[in-house]
Amino acid sequence: MPELPEVETIRRDLKTSLFSREICRVRVYHDDLILGGISRRAFQMKVRGRQIGKTERRAKFLLFPLYSEANLNAPPERLMRVQLRMTGQFALQKTRPNTEDFQHPGVEFLLDDGNTLYYDDIRRLGGFDLLSLEAWCQLETQLGPEPLSSAFSVKVFAEILAPLRAPIKNTLLNQRRVAGVGNIYASEALYKAGIDPHRPAGTLDEGEIRRLRDAIRFILSAALNKSGTTIRNYRALNGHSGSFQNDLQVYGRAGGMCRRCSGTVEQTTQAGRSSFFCPNCQH
């Protein structure tokens, strides 16, 4: 479900309330939500009694550092990593949310302040795993740069794209190339930059690379400022919706009028996912 702006919105909402809280009890409703080949029991044993550090995000992953001793400045014992995939969502409150969008209990963490962190996931494609710092550092090197960080320079982006023959849309979806961009924002960024999603990544010239980099940063920032895009399932913390769906220019608008040239927005399939673009504006 969520891409970088949605996951970052959730991180910001959780960060303050979770910091230094102790996890008193863990309830797991489905074994398939615990990833990485670890059992439900082992997961509970390694999470219960731990204190939560500063909630982080990398790509579309949320990371909760867990401490077994009360020294939140030392390195954590391990990291609890969450991927929400298509339909994962969180709530943090005293009682289970009873809303229509929150009817699929997944995992619950009872905290020492009386709140419970509820994870709900309709399709159960998301889940939790536990990683040592070393294991995470190893995985982390496989991810592309964070597009909103200063590391995502035109030069770095150009070096990433240069050898690639895959379509630029596929490349933007590949987390090894650029982290955190998903299907909605890939289409939106390519539209803003005026680049055809079918173009082989390595054929973009320097001006196009710069335009695309700037467009990615612009779109992700704008979406973050509006707490993300809520089309069907995505909810920020405690059921709140994002509002960037009102600003989408091409995603989900197949057959509609291009707002730049009055041509028609078209839809095609790339990497098994829908791409939306204006053939008249994007080359």
Place this chain on the structure above:
DNA sequence: CTTGTACCCTGACCGC
């Protein structure tokens, strides 16, 4: 190495 495809799962929607 790179690139494509199948798959995990439920629910909403469409046409018959």
Place this chain on the structure above:
DNA sequence: TGCGGTCAGGGTACAA
């Protein structure tokens, strides 16, 4: 009303 097919903000394993 019911049924089957299709599709949905993702990531991973595996094949070519």
